[in-house]
Amino acid sequence: MVAFTAPKGVPDQVPPRSAAFLAVRDAMVDQLRLAGYGALELPVFEDTALFARGVGETTDVVSKEMFTFTDRGGRSVTLRPEGTVGAVRAVLEAGLERGALPVKLWYDGPMFRYEHPQSGRQRQFTQVGAEALGTDDPALDAELVALADAAYRALGLTETVLHLNSLGDPQDRADYSARLRAWLEERVGGLDEETDRRIRLNPLRVLDDKRPEVRERTAGAPLLSDALSPEARSHHDAVRSHLDDAGVAYVDDPRLVRGLDYYRRTTFEFIHPLLGAQSTIGAGGRYDGLSEAIGGPPLPGVGWALGVDRTLLALEAEQVAPPAAAGCQVFFVPLGARAKATSFRLVTQLRRLGTAADLAYGDRGMKGAMKAADRSGAAYAVVLGDRDLEAGTVPVKDLRSGEQSAVPLDTLVNHVRELLR
RNA sequence: GUGGGUGUAGCUCAGCUGGUAGAGCACCGGGUUGUGAUCCCGGUUGUCGCGGGUUCGAGCCCCGUCACUCACCCCA
Numbered sequence: 001m002v003a004f005t006a007p008k009g010v011p012d013q014v015p016p017r018s019a020a021f022l023a024v025r026d027a028m029v030d031q032l033r034l035a036g037y038g039a040l041e042l043p044v045f046e047d048t049a050l051f052a053r054g055v056g057e058t059t060d061v062v063s064k065e066m067f068t069f070t071d072r073g074g075r076s077v078t079l080r081p082e083g084t085v086g087a088v089r090a091v092l093e094a095g096l097e098r099g100a101l102p103v104k105l106w107y108d109g110p111m112f113r114y115e116h117p118q119s120g121r122q123r124q125f126t127q128v129g130a131e132a133l134g135t136d137d138p139a140l141d142a143e144l145v146a147l148a149d150a151a152y153r154a155l156g157l158t159e160t161v162l163h164l165n166s167l168g169d170p171q172d173r174a175d176y177s178a179r180l181r182a183w184l185e186e187r188v189g190g191l192d193e194e195t196d197r198r199i200r201l202n203p204l205r206v207l208d209d210k211r212p213e214v215r216e217r218t219a220g221a222p223l224l225s226d227a228l229s230p231e232a233r234s235h236h237d238a239v240r241s242h243l244d245d246a247g248v249a250y251v252d253d254p255r256l257v258r259g260l261d262y263y264r265r266t267t268f269e270f271i272h273p274l275l276g277a278q279s280t281i282g283a284g285g286r287y288d289g290l291s292e293a294i295g296g297p298p299l300p301g302v303g304w305a306l307g308v309d310r311t312l313l314a315l316e317a318e319q320v321a322p323p324a325a326a327g328c329q330v331f332f333v334p335l336g337a338r339a340k341a342t343s344f345r346l347v348t349q350l351r352r353l354g355t356a357a358d359l360a361y362g363d364r365g366m367k368g369a370m371k372a373a374d375r376s377g378a379a380y381a382v383v384l385g386d387r388d389l390e391a392g393t394v395p396v397k398d399l400r401s402g403e404q405s406a407v408p409l410d411t412l413v414n415h416v417r418e419l420l421r
Numbered sequence: 422g423u424g425g426g427u428g429u430a431g432c433u434c435a436g437c438u439g440g441u442a443g444a445g446c447a448c449c450g451g452g453u454u455g456u457g458a459u460c461c462c463g464g465u466u467g468u469c470g471c472g473g474g475u476u477c478g479a480g481c482c483c484c485g486u487c488a489c490u491c492a493c494c495c496c497a
Contacts, residue, residue: 005488060495064422082497111497116422118491127497194494211493259496269497280497307497335455366455374457383456399457 009115009123011309020322021126024315025108025308028128028151032106035147037130040107042086048076054085054294056261058201065113067123079112082260083129084287084303085294091133092296101134108308120278120310130284131303133291138235141266141286141302142242148270148282148304149248155311156320160281162249163269165256166236167204168228170264170289176227177203188217204257225254232265239266262287266302272310274317281314282306327377330416332359333369335385342389342409343382349413355420374399380419382412 006012013021048068055062067079080086087107096103108128115121130147132140145162152160167173181203188206189196191214198206207218228236243250250268258267267285275281284304291299315322330350332343343359350357358376360369373381384394393406396416407415 008488065495113496115495116493117489118493121496125497205495208495277492278496283497305497310497333456365450367451367453367457368449370455370457372457381457385455387455395456397456402457404456 007123009117009121011122011124017312020315021308021312023322024155024311025126025128027155028148028306028308028311029106029108031147031151031154032128032130035104035143037104037106037132040087040090040105042083042090042107042109043080044110044112045077045079046086046089048078050089050294051078051081051085054088054262054290055082059259059261061113061259065115067112067114081113082111083107083109083127083305084131084260084262085290087129087131087303088133088287088290088296088299088301089294091131092291092294092299097134097291097297097299102137102140103133104131105133106130111305118278119276120307120313122309125310126308127305128308129303129305131301133299133301136235136286136288136300138238138266139242141239142246142248144284144302144304145239145243145250145268146246146248148284148306151306152270152282152311155315155322157272157311157314157318159273159318160314161251161271161273163253163256163271164240164243164250165253165267166225166228166232166239167258167264167267167285168224168232172227172229172232173204173224173264176222176224179222179227180204180207183221184218187221188214191217205259207255208257208259223254225252235265258283258285262290262293264288268304270306272314272317275310275313278310280307281310326356328358329356329378329420330358330380330382331373331376331378332357333366333373333381333383334359335366335383338386338389339384343384346382346413350416353413353417355417380416382416 048066051066052062057063061081066081068076069078071077087105091097091103091105106129109126110124111127112124114123117123130144132144145164149162168176181199184199184203184206189199195206195209195214204224206214207221209215209218240250253269256267256269263285265286265288268283269280270282271279272281273279282304284302286300286302288298288300290301291297312322332347334340334343340359340363347357347359358378360372364372370381370383379399381397381399382394383397388394389409392410393408394412395404396407396412396419397404
């Protein structure tokens, strides 16, 4: 036991799992690069008011899950609970919306929400995010969905299910909310205080309640998908048709609701059935009003965030081996001080040339050093002691076959690089 | 914020009706004065989460507390 532990809900990533963590992140980013998305580096904390306006005051994320503190200058700042709002702020600040459109961007990094940790949910978690701003072309919605789908496929996930819905335009949503509120008050009202409050403030979210007794009562609720304006309807149809053409499978989920206020029209979630309660491994949608909500010009946008931690859990649940990290290629086993100095020099030389090399540290014995060579995963071991240095040739051992040959010391570096070719 | 479960070695865990701490794996060393993954032998690691109580005696019983974990709400 050590004196300090990581703060509650804040994970460490250590080997060997950390390699898989990075591989998941990279697989997502690779897809975005293929599609012309540019990199965005964003601050980890922002003005608290930015999130309040952008994400929405009444959302759970803003009302009870933010890491908010006052800095030394008396300003209220908040560790970002999500990436989209900050990304849009950065685009507006840099004036990118006045350049070539659409602006397509990706970013990654830690997000923070003050929640009770459980499987698949931490207070600090990592997302890869993508945003496409400046046009309301439904093909962009489909592109983003297809890219997330491709990332999951590239990683080897086969059981992910894509849920798709449209929340309509603001007017559709307002009309529908009023109708749903009346319906819910009659059937679900009086169940408990929290639910009553939700019926008043954001009735759509009641449909997302997982409690069986609530599920039962909301079974016949009117659906938003039946209340879409002709414009929202045709946008949604276009998205679906692009996905069909691209061979991306999805499930129409008319009850899919998102917890962040800025979404409208397209919304989607990638759900993994083997994960337990926190089963959404990636999600997103269109947010055409967000820019205006934070004081910017009208600027349509669509985006998603994929959870790196949860995607890794999904890989583990499917027992898919994550891409292996590149390991050591040549391992040096020095016997004695002179040999160690020579080994160190050769290892450094090899590394400069791009060959992964390592050596046995700690002046351990032959047996221990060979064991370390074996564990390093290297294809070759170079064993050298004083008598080899005097002879001018050193034994190079093929660790798979066990065969060994003597190589002149002055050509060792090239010889080893030749062997590894 | 609410509820359930669990805290013993680096890891996974055993520990009987209370009698003073164990296994497997891992790690280190030796068997082989210079050759790994097998085998054999040996060795290291513990405030039994923490604090208090009951008892001649507590890993075990009681109270409190903290942490971890799963679930609700909500979300990636």
